[in-house]
Amino acid sequence: MHIIKTEINRRSFIKSTALAGGGMMLGFNWMAAGIPAGNTTVNVPDEWFEFNGFLKISPSGQITIQSPNPEIGQNIKTSMPMIVADELDADWTRVIVEQAPLNTEIFKRQLAGGSQSIRQGWQSLRMAGATAREMLKSAAAEKWNVPVTEITTQNSMVFHQKSNQSADYGTLASIAAQQEVPTEISLKTPSSFHIIGTSKANVDGRKIVTGQPLFGLDYQKEGMLIAMIAHPPAFGLKLKSVDDQEARKMPGITDIFIFDTYIPGTSKSAFDNTSFNQQVAIVGRSTWEVLQAKQALLLEWAPQDEIIEKRTLFDRTIEVITPSGLENTSQHQQWMDETAQKECKVVRKDGDPDTVFSNAAFILERSYEAPFLPHNTLEPMNFFAHVTDEKSELAGPIQTPEIMEKSLSERLGMPLEKIDIQMTRMGGGFGRRLYGHFLVEAAVISQKVKAPVKLIYTREDDMTSGIYRPMYRATYRAAFDSSKNLTGFHVKAGGVPESPLSANRFPAGAIDHYLAEEWSVPSNISVGAWRAPRSNFIAGVEQSFLDEVAEYMGVDPIEFRLELLEKAKRAPVGKDNDYDPDRYAGVLKLVREKADWTKPTDKETGRGVAAYFCHNSYVAQIVELKMNDEMPVVTKVTAAVDCGIVINKTGAINMTEGAIVDGIGHSLFGRQTFSDGSPEHSNFNTYRLIRHREAPKEIQVHFVESSLDPTGLGEPPYPPVIGALANAMYNATGKRHYNQPFLNQPS
Amino acid sequence: MAQISFSVNGKKQIVDTDPATPLLWILRDHLNLVGTKFGCGVASCGACTIHLDGKAMRACVLPLSAIADKEVTTIEGLSEDGSHPVQQAWVDVDVAQCGYCQAGQIMSATALLKQYPNPTDAQIERGMSGNICRCGTYLRIKEAIKRASENMK
Ligand code: FES
Ligand code: FES
Numbered sequence: 001m002h003i004i005k006t007e008i009n010r011r012s013f014i015k016s017t018a019l020a021g022g023g024m025m026l027g028f029n030w031m032a033a034g035i036p037a038g039n040t041t042v043n044v045p046d047e048w049f050e051f052n053g054f055l056k057i058s059p060s061g062q063i064t065i066q067s068p069n070p071e072i073g074q075n076i077k078t079s080m081p082m083i084v085a086d087e088l089d090a091d092w093t094r095v096i097v098e099q100a101p102l103n104t105e106i107f108k109r110q111l112a113g114g115s116q117s118i119r120q121g122w123q124s125l126r127m128a129g130a131t132a133r134e135m136l137k138s139a140a141a142e143k144w145n146v147p148v149t150e151i152t153t154q155n156s157m158v159f160h161q162k163s164n165q166s167a168d169y170g171t172l173a174s175i176a177a178q179q180e181v182p183t184e185i186s187l188k189t190p191s192s193f194h195i196i197g198t199s200k201a202n203v204d205g206r207k208i209v210t211g212q213p214l215f216g217l218d219y220q221k222e223g224m225l226i227a228m229i230a231h232p233p234a235f236g237l238k239l240k241s242v243d244d245q246e247a248r249k250m251p252g253i254t255d256i257f258i259f260d261t262y263i264p265g266t267s268k269s270a271f272d273n274t275s276f277n278q279q280v281a282i283v284g285r286s287t288w289e290v291l292q293a294k295q296a297l298l299l300e301w302a303p304q305d306e307i308i309e310k311r312t313l314f315d316r317t318i319e320v321i322t323p324s325g326l327e328n329t330s331q332h333q334q335w336m337d338e339t340a341q342k343e344c345k346v347v348r349k350d351g352d353p354d355t356v357f358s359n360a361a362f363i364l365e366r367s368y369e370a371p372f373l374p375h376n377t378l379e380p381m382n383f384f385a386h387v388t389d390e391k392s393e394l395a396g397p398i399q400t401p402e403i404m405e406k407s408l409s410e411r412l413g414m415p416l417e418k419i420d421i422q423m424t425r426m427g428g429g430f431g432r433r434l435y436g437h438f439l440v441e442a443a444v445i446s447q448k449v450k451a452p453v454k455l456i457y458t459r460e461d462d463m464t465s466g467i468y469r470p471m472y473r474a475t476y477r478a479a480f481d482s483s484k485n486l487t488g489f490h491v492k493a494g495g496v497p498e499s500p501l502s503a504n505r506f507p508a509g510a511i512d513h514y515l516a517e518e519w520s521v522p523s524n525i526s527v528g529a530w531r532a533p534r535s536n537f538i539a540g541v542e543q544s545f546l547d548e549v550a551e552y553m554g555v556d557p558i559e560f561r562l563e564l565l566e567k568a569k570r571a572p573v574g575k576d577n578d579y580d581p582d583r584y585a586g587v588l589k590l591v592r593e594k595a596d597w598t599k600p601t602d603k604e605t606g607r608g609v610a611a612y613f614c615h616n617s618y619v620a621q622i623v624e625l626k627m628n629d630e631m632p633v634v635t636k637v638t639a640a641v642d643c644g645i646v647i648n649k650t651g652a653i654n655m656t657e658g659a660i661v662d663g664i665g666h667s668l669f670g671r672q673t674f675s676d677g678s679p680e681h682s683n684f685n686t687y688r689l690i691r692h693r694e695a696p697k698e699i700q701v702h703f704v705e706s707s708l709d710p711t712g713l714g715e716p717p718y719p720p721v722i723g724a725l726a727n728a729m730y731n732a733t734g735k736r737h738y739n740q741p742f743l744n745q746p747s
Numbered sequence: 748m749a750q751i752s753f754s755v756n757g758k759k760q761i762v763d764t765d766p767a768t769p770l771l772w773i774l775r776d777h778l779n780l781v782g783t784k785f786g787c788g789v790a791s792c793g794a795c796t797i798h799l800d801g802k803a804m805r806a807c808v809l810p811l812s813a814i815a816d817k818e819v820t821t822i823e824g825l826s827e828d829g830s831h832p833v834q835q836a837w838v839d840v841d842v843a844q845c846g847y848c849q850a851g852q853i854m855s856a857t858a859l860l861k862q863y864p865n866p867t868d869a870q871i872e873r874g875m876s877g878n879i880c881r882c883g884t885y886l887r888i889k890e891a892i893k894r895a896s897e898n899m900k
Pocket of ligand 2: 378846847848884
């Protein structure tokens, strides 16, 4: 049993309130739990005593959790109630999650990204559930006048066996609200979970299949107008003039005007990243009419000067320089070639790599490259806004509502408490909806036209307005002695405009002489977080390189990795190695067993393996495929995942399968290229996403049995599959793929 | 402007607007049926799939003028409560992630099952490749189609 404290220094992390209409409400904090009992000396930040999550039990027995975290398809609306229901011994079907409206007075930190939602909520939700259960028990003890120790709970009912009494949670909730909040509560041990670890179907499943208005794009309000934007066709251009004579006369058009998303020179957060600050707004009564008018605009563009601005990222301030000029993909490649030759920043150095490389009997050197990638959430960017002099009401798909609320306050000159942002379900996120310029655009447009508006991006707007995954390059070198022992390892990685390097990850720590360096090239193509940032590139290429190293040494690629991990465990090199060699080895061993790795495959089948640790979870994958000309037909992917305790099996499997399909798709087909600053792909007729017929025929997902706290799953299964795919393609064809996308377009 | 009449989910509708307006925006903006989704506008993603006289079509490129006197079925018309065997299979198999593509997937799958009541893997793969799922739920979509086919027997 695991005891946690609900108070520290007489200040409580949990607050109980009686609800007006009867029932109880517990306030808690998503960050606060996890302080072991007995530890009263820890310093706890003040914010942890602010309540930002609520657990309500109504007299009817309905249990509601108000979550500050948005749903972007990570299944948290299903897994969060599972956690509460388990500790609370509740009837799972009576627990629901409500998306809490944003109110910064009570809610802190609303950010769905980095696979963090469940990690943060885990202990807090358990604490809230267990506290409520204890209070319900003491309510029953009081009512029946029996000792609380004789009370048991199950399925939303309280029992006293001796006197043969029982009561529903709902009927006790009002009395429970009057009980003292216990200062210490015990959480269940993982072996006594009865809901966590099972499979519960998506709670919104039926709403989704019946087409209910769940998404931002579905949002409607009385008197609402439709707005669209026209942005420069190329990075490095800005608006020069607008001729809207024709467009204005078109039916249904109410307004056309130029606007600034942000006021130039004001302070911005990193999530205010936008490529085109000045744009044209087209507003009218229906989408089609607005679209027609948008096409009738005659727009002129002029070169954009260099922009230097400061952006804050949480508590850091960074200076961002956006150069001028119209860039081309071939130029990006040339810049990368040149920069990669130059001396660059040493991020980590163990031992004496210089000497080892100069004395090497053989050096294996390989370079890898991958292009810019748009996120392409299937629901394009959109937002609803209604801004009046008194208040601002917004609704839509956003991953950073709290941060954007501040931006909006600054932009509109309106105090925070007059701004309300509601989160809708999101048709995909992948990092794109961390950057909320479209929300600010909607608000600015609404303020100007003095009416509620819904801003809609066309697919073309969405795919050509930036915030891409950066373009990346990495060069790996391995040094060997004359007996083909691996003696040194060197990675030099960079990108336009950011480096993908994570210098302290495997194989750092396993090799005596190790050097990691990075570089970057400035660019005006805007970039941002994209599913499993940096790892989405570096994992796959590192795992491809390790495959070649193992091949050169003549050892089995899994054995090779396991030996390195053994070394990292027994005699780790250097400091700050940020992985656990045992858990890393654990997923490799599990995938080896489950995919029958030691049995040879049939002649046409190619097989490849990869493993990676990122976002706190470990994933190993084996890809099996056959070639159909140039096109790999993936027959089977086996995945072994260590993400601690699995909360909802079906959700976790779905997420892992999706990430595998996504990784295979993007490495085979995905790329955005540029010609004179203009993105060359703007819709799904020329930008190829993986389709049903190209998806793996079979995916098997296995989880490592674990009693460790859960970690994220939205991102970790994505990065390694790219390496496993490349290695399997080599195994089938004898040809290595170094540059993504592996297949050269079009469909 | 032109008055065009057609039926949606069994209900007669008369719309008076630009006859070039794609059915997608008629449904979403004029008739408040937002289950049919916008993903690309160029018939490349399948998010807007509906049935026109029983055949799966992309509503984003179907002008109003082409549907005069025809019968349109949208996701809302399959069943109100999700009891249609294809919708039910989708719930049972727990297909959705973000869920945005799924209405279109279900409309394509329903049309496919009409054509092939016992579809092979290859028929499913071919028939469903016009519908993108950015979240990558293709394997569960295939499983749900097979489940629906079983349940429809
Ligand atoms: S929106 Fe019609 S096919 Fe994409
Ligand atoms: S479930 Fe998200 S696009 Fe298909």
